[in-house]
Amino acid sequence: MDCKKAERFLLRSYDTALEPEEKKRLQGHLEGCPSCRRKDREYREILGHLRPDFIPEPLPYFRERLLARIREKDKAAPALFGLKWAHRAVLFFLAVQILFGVGLLLTPREKTRELSRAERLFLQNENPLTETASLLNQQRAEDKNMMLIFASLDDRNGGRR
Template sequence: MNCKKAETFLLRSFDGILKNKEKKELEKHLISCLLCQRRRKEYQSILETLRQKDFPEPKPYFWERLQPRLKERKKYEQWSLWKQWSLRAVPLSLLLVVLLAAATFFLPAQKEELSQSEILLLRNLDPFQETRTLFEEEGIENKNMMLIFTAMEENNGLRRYFP
């Protein structure tokens, strides 16, 4: 047991809320620790002096005036917790917005490769010019052969249809 835990056990023992197991642990620690023994004597002397003094009785209606103040303080504490949380959240959210904006402006955009038809459209050329020559061909064998070789020129290499 460390001295901090022993001190909490000491305070609980003065209040009379210490369990039997905790009492035994405290007594074992007090036997070996001189500092905690000294603290125990100090706490006992403080409690004895407080018990000897006569404290005045509270003024009339003290409790009736104190209870509304305590209720107001509870309401205020709830708002203060929300305020503390929001004061920390606002700078954090602003930092996230700034980082997101910096990432969108300063990171390079990924370049996508354009298909052949998209390139032709950007150059104001007719993308169907090659297909017209296929359809204008006279012989059916020539059409089939041109379609086969045109399909083989694609760059995908998998030779299956992708929509």
């Protein structure tokens, strides 16, 4: 048996038991071949790390230390908890905004709430007071007209006098 074949037998032997004849032949090769014995040792070591029944026991007090760390994390949790809720609040706010926007789009124009005069002016970025001021100015102009009329009447009267 050459080393190549011996290796194949070795690999198979880790998964399933070899035939008695194969096992004997492999054993014979390993006894005379230090290189294949080393390979066998290495493979077994690697497999020992992979197999669940070879998983090493946790260090002493591992569980206690782990639980302590979990408890510490729980203490720090409220901040995370708040963050989570802030995140949800933002999502909720966005959802409300979207719903509101959709609602506005779906609502027929006639049904939309009538804005008050001041609100409309405010939305048009105008100062509601300027219009009042212009009204006052108009008033003043009217007053002026009235005054002129009266003045002219006075003039006429004065002429008659």
